[in-house]
Amino acid sequence: MSERELSHTVQSNMWFTPVLYVLFSSLLVIATLTSDLKYDLGNQMRPFFAVDYDLTRDLVGTLTAAILTLTTFTFNLILVVFTTFSGQFSPRMLKNFIASKSTQRVLGIFTSSFIYMLLSFLFLNKRLAEYYFAVPVLAALIAALSMGTFIFFINHAVAWLQVNQMTYDMKNEALSIMKSTLEEEVDPYKVNDLSTLNSKICKEKGFTITAGKSGFIQLVDFISIINEAERDDIVIQLEYTIGSYVFASTPFITYWKKGENEVDEHKYLTLISIGRRQTEVQDIEFSINKLVEVAIRSLGNYDPKTATNAIYQLGEVLASISRGSIFSKYLVDKNNNLRVILQERDFNHYLYNAFGSIRHYAKDNVIVCTELLKVLDLMAKSLNKRDYNAVWEFGVFTASGFENLFLFALDYQQFYRALQNLAVTTKHEKEYEEFLERSKK
Structure with missing residues (x-):
C-alpha cells in the first residue's frame, strides 16, 4: 500500500x-x-x-x-x-x-x-x-x-x-484532488506538440499486460511508471483510466520496446492499485459524481434550490479544471522521450460527466435548466478560451427541446436571455441568432 x-x-x-x-x-x-x-x-x-x-x-x-x-x-x-x-x-x-x-x-x-x-x-x-x-x-x-x-x-x-456546507466541502475535495493529481503529478510530464518528441508513437502491435485481478483502478503511480519505462526504454499505453472497472483477464497495459531486452511486467502491475471500490485519492470524476448525485436526488425530491447549489459548485470545479489542466494524453521523461500514453480526457469529457446526467433528469424543468445555462455563462467568464466551443455546444444541447415547455412568457425570456449571455461570453452570437431562428420555425 x-x-x-x-x-x-x-x-x-x-x-x-x-x-x-x-x-x-x-x-x-x-x-x-x-x-x-x-x-x-x-x-x-x-x-x-x-x-x-x-x-x-x-x-x-x-x-x-x-x-x-x-x-x-x-x-x-x-x-x-x-x-x-x-x-x-x-x-x-x-x-x-x-x-x-x-x-x-x-x-x-x-x-x-x-x-x-x-x-x-x-x-x-x-x-x-x-x-x-x-x-x-x-x-x-x-x-x-x-x-x-x-x-x-x-x-x-x-x-x-446543511446542504450549502456539504456541497462546499465536496467541491473543496474535488479541487484538492485536481490539484494533487492533475496539476502537480501528471501535468508536468504532459506535452501537447508531438513534433517535439524524440520518440514516435508505435503503430505496430505491442505487448499486453492483463490486470491480474478484478476491481476498480484506484491509484496509478505515474512518476514511477515513467521512471521504470525510461529504465526499460519502452513506451506504455494505459488502456483504462482511474476509476474504470477491469476484469482479471482484461489487457489494460500495452507496451512497445525497441530492443530485445526483457521487461519485468509484474513491477508495472505493482504500480497500479486495483480494489473493490472507487476511492477519491486520484479519481476526480468520483468526487464530481458525488455532487452530481446530490443534484439528481434533489431534483427527484422536488428541491430545486439544493440542485442549483450543487450545479454552481460543479461549475467552479470545471472552471478550475479548464484553467489549470493540460489536456494531453502523452507523458514524457526528463529527456523528452515519450513514455506513457493515457486515455483521452478533454474538457468535453469533464463537462458532460458533470452536467450530462443533470441535464437529462431536468429536461422538463425550465427553471433548473435556466440556472444551468447561467452556470455555464459564469464558467465561461473564467474558462480557458480553448473550451468556449465545448461550453457553447453544451448550452445549445441544453436549450434544445424546450419550445413547448414554457408555461409563461417570463420563462421564455429568462431562458433565452441566459443562452444569449452564454453566446456573448463564448463569442457565438451568430450561432445564437441561427439557433433562435430554428427554434421559431
Missing part, C-alpha cells in the same frame, strides 16, 4: 483516531495513579483539595456509567446522520462525514474518557491511599470536556447536514 493509499485509508476509518486517544488516556491513568498511590499526592493536598477514597470511588464510578451513556448516544446520533444522508442525498457521502476530523476527534474524546474512568475505577485501592487528588480532579475535568464535546458534536452534525 502506497503512502497516499495508507493516508486515505487511515483518514476514512473511524478506529485510528480513537485508538490514539485511548493510548493517551492510558498514559494519563498511569500518571494520575502514580501521583496518588506512589507519591501520596492526596495526603499532601489534604488540607485543601484532597478527596477521600469513598467519594473518589463514587465519583469515578458514576462518571464511568455517564460517559458510556453519552458515548452510546453519540454513536446513535451518527447512525441517524448516516441514514439521513443515504436516503436523501447519496450513500457515497458517508465517508466524508466519517473522514471529518471533527467527527473522529469527538469519538476519540468520548472513547478515551470512558477508558480513563474505567481504568481509574479498576485500580483505586483504599489500602494504598486513603486520600486522592490527581484521579478525581482529572476525572472531573474530563467529564466537563466530554460534555463540551457533546455540545460541539451536535453543532457539528447540524452544520454538516
Whole structure:
C-alpha cells in the first residue's frame, strides 16, 4: 500500500483516531495513579483539595456509567446522520462525514474518557491511599470536556447536514484532488506538440499486460511508471483510466520496446492499485459524481434550490479544471522521450460527466435548466478560451427541446436571455441568432 493509499485509508476509518486517544488516556491513568498511590499526592493536598477514597470511588464510578451513556448516544446520533444522508442525498457521502476530523476527534474524546474512568475505577485501592487528588480532579475535568464535546458534536452534525456546507466541502475535495493529481503529478510530464518528441508513437502491435485481478483502478503511480519505462526504454499505453472497472483477464497495459531486452511486467502491475471500490485519492470524476448525485436526488425530491447549489459548485470545479489542466494524453521523461500514453480526457469529457446526467433528469424543468445555462455563462467568464466551443455546444444541447415547455412568457425570456449571455461570453452570437431562428420555425 502506497503512502497516499495508507493516508486515505487511515483518514476514512473511524478506529485510528480513537485508538490514539485511548493510548493517551492510558498514559494519563498511569500518571494520575502514580501521583496518588506512589507519591501520596492526596495526603499532601489534604488540607485543601484532597478527596477521600469513598467519594473518589463514587465519583469515578458514576462518571464511568455517564460517559458510556453519552458515548452510546453519540454513536446513535451518527447512525441517524448516516441514514439521513443515504436516503436523501447519496450513500457515497458517508465517508466524508466519517473522514471529518471533527467527527473522529469527538469519538476519540468520548472513547478515551470512558477508558480513563474505567481504568481509574479498576485500580483505586483504599489500602494504598486513603486520600486522592490527581484521579478525581482529572476525572472531573474530563467529564466537563466530554460534555463540551457533546455540545460541539451536535453543532457539528447540524452544520454538516446543511446542504450549502456539504456541497462546499465536496467541491473543496474535488479541487484538492485536481490539484494533487492533475496539476502537480501528471501535468508536468504532459506535452501537447508531438513534433517535439524524440520518440514516435508505435503503430505496430505491442505487448499486453492483463490486470491480474478484478476491481476498480484506484491509484496509478505515474512518476514511477515513467521512471521504470525510461529504465526499460519502452513506451506504455494505459488502456483504462482511474476509476474504470477491469476484469482479471482484461489487457489494460500495452507496451512497445525497441530492443530485445526483457521487461519485468509484474513491477508495472505493482504500480497500479486495483480494489473493490472507487476511492477519491486520484479519481476526480468520483468526487464530481458525488455532487452530481446530490443534484439528481434533489431534483427527484422536488428541491430545486439544493440542485442549483450543487450545479454552481460543479461549475467552479470545471472552471478550475479548464484553467489549470493540460489536456494531453502523452507523458514524457526528463529527456523528452515519450513514455506513457493515457486515455483521452478533454474538457468535453469533464463537462458532460458533470452536467450530462443533470441535464437529462431536468429536461422538463425550465427553471433548473435556466440556472444551468447561467452556470455555464459564469464558467465561461473564467474558462480557458480553448473550451468556449465545448461550453457553447453544451448550452445549445441544453436549450434544445424546450419550445413547448414554457408555461409563461417570463420563462421564455429568462431562458433565452441566459443562452444569449452564454453566446456573448463564448463569442457565438451568430450561432445564437441561427439557433433562435430554428427554434421559431
